[in-house]
Amino acid sequence: MLTDYLVFSPCTGILITECSLPIPNTHRLSSMHITLKQLQVFQAVSQHQQVSLAAKALFITQPAASMALRELEKQLGVKLFDRLGNRLVINSNGRHLQPYVRDLLYRATDIEQLFSSANNALSGTLLVGCSLTIGNHLMPSLLSQMQKQMPAVTPKAFIQNTQSLLEQLLHFKLDIALVEGRCQHPDLISIPWREDNMLIVAAPNCPHRNQSLISLEQLQDEVWVLREQGSGSRDIFDDLIAPSLDNRYRVFEIQHTEAIVNSVQEGLGITCISHLSVHRQLQSGELITLPVSGINLHRQMHIVLHKDRAENKTLKSFIDLCRENAGCGDIFNTSPQPVLREA
Numbered sequence: 001m002l003t004d005y006l007v008f009s010p011c012t013g014i015l016i017t018e019c020s021l022p023i024p025n026t027h028r029l030s031s032m033h034i035t036l037k038q039l040q041v042f043q044a045v046s047q048h049q050q051v052s053l054a055a056k057a058l059f060i061t062q063p064a065a066s067m068a069l070r071e072l073e074k075q076l077g078v079k080l081f082d083r084l085g086n087r088l089v090i091n092s093n094g095r096h097l098q099p100y101v102r103d104l105l106y107r108a109t110d111i112e113q114l115f116s117s118a119n120n121a122l123s124g125t126l127l128v129g130c131s132l133t134i135g136n137h138l139m140p141s142l143l144s145q146m147q148k149q150m151p152a153v154t155p156k157a158f159i160q161n162t163q164s165l166l167e168q169l170l171h172f173k174l175d176i177a178l179v180e181g182r183c184q185h186p187d188l189i190s191i192p193w194r195e196d197n198m199l200i201v202a203a204p205n206c207p208h209r210n211q212s213l214i215s216l217e218q219l220q221d222e223v224w225v226l227r228e229q230g231s232g233s234r235d236i237f238d239d240l241i242a243p244s245l246d247n248r249y250r251v252f253e254i255q256h257t258e259a260i261v262n263s264v265q266e267g268l269g270i271t272c273i274s275h276l277s278v279h280r281q282l283q284s285g286e287l288i289t290l291p292v293s294g295i296n297l298h299r300q301m302h303i304v305l306h307k308d309r310a311e312n313k314t315l316k317s318f319i320d321l322c323r324e325n326a327g328c329g330d331i332f333n334t335s336p337q338p339v340l341r342e343a
Contacts, residue, residue, distance in 0.1 A: 033075070034072065034075060035068075036104075036105070036108055037068055038068045038069070038071060038072040039072070039101045039104060039105060040058055040105065041054060041058065041060075041065050041068040041069050041072070042069065042072055042080060042094070042097070042101055043098075043101055043102065043105060044057050044058050044065075045065075045069060045081065045088055046081075046090045046094060046098060049087040049088050049089060050086065050087060050088065051065050051066050051069065051088065052065075069081075076093075076097075078093045079091065079093065080093050080094035080097065081094055098171075099171035099172040099173060100172070102172055102173065103172040106172075106175075107310060109124055109125075122150040122152060122153050122313055122314050122317055123152040123153060123314070124152075124153060124154070124312075124314050125153070125154045125155075125156060126153055126154070126155045126156070126175055126176070126314055126315065126318055127156050127158070127173070127174045127175045127176075128155055128156065128157050128158070128174070128175065128176055128177070128178070128318070129157075129158045129159075129160065129165035129168060129169070129174040129176070129177035129178070129179075130157055130158070130159050130165075130177070130178050130179075131159070131160070131161060131162045131165060131177075131178070131179045131180045131181065131231065131232050132159055132160075132161065132227075132231070132233075132256075132257050133180055133196070133232070133233070133257065133274045133276055133277055134178045134179070134180060134301065135157065135159030136159070136257065136276075136277070137274075137276040137277065138178070138276070138325075139157055139159075139178070141325070142321060142322065142325065143155055143157065145321060145325075146318065146321060149317070149321065150314065150317060150318075153314050153318075155318075158174065161181070161227070161228065161230045161231040161232070161255075162179040162180060162181030162182075162183070162230060162231060162232045162235075163181065163229075163230030163231075164230065165177040165179055165304075166179070166183055166185060166188065166304065169188055169304060169305070169306050170185065170187060170188065170306065172306060172309070175305075175309065175315055176303065176304070176305050176315060176318065176319070177303075177304045177305075178193065178301065178302075178303060178304075178322065179232060179301065179302055179304055180196065180231075180232025180233065180274070180299065180301050180302075181230075181231065181232030181235050182232075182235060183302060183304050187306060187307055187308070188304050188305065188306060188307065189304065189305045189306070189307050190302045190303075190304050191302060191303045191304075191305075192300050192301075192302060193300075193301045193302055193303045193322060193326050194300075194301050194325075194326035195298055195299070195300060195301070196274050196275070196276065196298070196299050196300075196301055197274070197275045197297065197298055198233070198236050198272055198273065198274055198275070198297035198298070198299055199272070199273060199274075199275050199278065199289050199297065200219075200241075200270060200271070200272050200289070200290045200292050200297070201264060201270065201271060201273060201278055201281075201282070201287045201288065201289055201290065202264060202270040202271075202287065202288055202290055203264060203265055203266070203267045203287065203288070204285060204286070204287070204288050205267065206270065206288065206290070208290055209288055211290075211291070212291065213291055213292075213293045214290050214291060214292050214293065215292070215293055215294065216241060216244040216245060216292060216294070216295065217244070219245070219249075219270070219290075219292070220245055220246060220248050220249060221248055221249070222249065222269060222270050223249075223250045223251075223252060223268065223269030223270070224237070224249060224250065224251050224252070224269055224270060224271060224272070225251075225252045225254060225260050225263050225264055225268055225269045225270070225271045226251055226252070226253060226254070226260070226271060226272065227253070227254070227255065227257070227260070228253050228254075228255050229253075232299070233257075233272065233273060233274065236272060236297065236299055237272045240295055240296075240297065241272060241295070244295075250269075252268065252269060257273070257277050260273065261273070261277060261278060261281060261287070264287060265281065265286055265287060270290065272297070303319060303322060
């Protein structure tokens with residue numbers, strides 16, 4: 001029976017493998033033995049900020065949790081938490097270790113599921129990141145279908161802008177992200193998912209309301225109400241619209257789409273926004289579309305994963321569900337897209 005030893009390399013700062021027996025020290029590489037229990041305690045303390053609460057969450061005694069944390073810090077040679085009153089707050093060392101711990105614990109769970117008696121059942125936790133338009137308008141339907149098809153899976157959805165989601169993927173804080181913005185990092189796999197139609201919209205009393213066709217030059221003096229830098233919607237404006245405007249245009253940045261829609265309805269300015277976010281307001285006449293000439297505002301949404309994220313049945317089934325809702329191909333078996341490596 002395999003022990004839960006992991007080999008830690010001080011040279012690289014990375015937990016590198018699982019083994020059944022301790023690897024002896026040599027003059028070329030010193031090693032230390034870190035247990036999954038220690039990592040579980042570290043993760044629980046970082047979440048609850050108290051050893052007593054972490055112990056309860058793990059169904060172990062407080063002395064056992066304290067000892068596991070002390071041994072982990074002793075083996076690493078650094079403190080992972082700072083004490084503030086009765087709280088343990090993760091410090092820079094702990095934050096550096098955290099993504100590796102989270103990924104290893106996920107992989108340990110995958111191993112348990114791989115050889116469980118219910119091998120065909122989908123279970124576990126799936127961490128899904130969504131950019132705002134997807135999270136607000138597409139994710140609810142996906143979660144509803146996921147609940148019906150994978151009732152034993154616990155999804156956790158995080159709605160943030162594209163840049164924040166990509167950063168979390170790079171640190172293994174998410175299993176998968178559905179984004180509207182561009183992704184060009186070499187460690188991330190970006191697969192086209194579904195198309196979105198961006199619109200330039202305004203309040204019904206906009207001075208351009210009766211024009212059948214408008215040029216971007218005619219919008220030079222307009223106030224633009226836009227998402228923040230790093231969002232997919234802002235990328236569209238910066239890439240396709242801003243180059244045709246001179247420095248006279250003004251921007252109000254608002255991080256929430258609903259607030260942008262309400263601000264435009266009140267006449268604060270105009271915006272470039274997904275049709276998913278304003279289709280009801282357009283149907284009711286609360287907003288109007290400005291027919292701008294000479295510009296294509298279609299954009300591609302993407303499924304994004306870390307290239308080193310191990311494939312498991314739950315993750316693959318969720319991607320298949322996304323595919324069924326968009327008509328894209330099987331990303332695990334279609335060239336030239338790279339495939340996730342197996343655990």
